[in-house]
Amino acid sequence: DTEVTQTPKHLVMGMTNKKSLKCEQHMGHRAMYWYKQKAKKPPELMFVYSYEKLSINESVPSRFSPECPNSSLLNLHLHALQPEDSALYLCASSQGGRAYGYTFGSGTRLTVV
Amino acid sequence: GEDVEQSLFLSVREGDSSVINCTYTDSSSTYLYWYKQEPGAGLQLLTYIFSNMDMKQDQRLTVLLNKKDKHLSLRIADTQTGDSAIYFCAETPNTGKLIFGQGTTLQVKP
Secondary structure, three states, X not given: OOOEEEEOOEEEEOOOOEEEEEEEEOOOOOEEEEEEEOOOOOOEEEEEEEOOEEEEEOOOOXXXXXXXXXXXXXXXXXXXXXXXXXXXXXXXXXXXXXXXXXXXXXXXXXXXX | OOOEEEOOXXXXXXXXXXXXXXXXXXXXXXXEEEEEEOOOOOEEEEEEEXXXXXXXXXXXXXXXXXXOOXXXXXXXXXXXXXXXXXEEEEEOOOOOXXXXXXXXXXEEEO
């Protein structure tokens, strides 16, 4: 299995809703990432988990809450989002070394109404 | 500092070669990558090059690295309509973070 699987593919939520994005990989990668991507822009790093511990938080607002239940799973809990949070949310994983790059999932297209 | 720059748009005819250029600033970067993103999809790692290499070839893809000028290029031979996508150059300096360029939109005309 050489994929990163993200669910759901599309999500529409109201500003008072609570929802979660899920990411799964079975490649034995020890680092997992959340990125946010706006249209026609490069991905922006949000969070990094290394060996199931949060190692980088790029000053992301607290309405985004990451969770890494085990080495294969990564969640992003969403609460009280704003319309400007609408974007493609990408999950990625890597072996931790720089030689192999990151493997990205197909993303969750989030729309906040 | 960490900065990666790319031209925003390139248009070529089917069958021609495409050359996408990238410059980076962090000399500590030891690996440089090219990612492809098709509409509505995630990022696909196309290829990477280690900083002690000048060139890497993989089928229709050729990566050239000029470490002195911190310039990276991706050549796609015999460009096809299926190559239409956004191409991101990326580096990993010692911070370990993946730093992306702005992306080059490649348009392939039949």
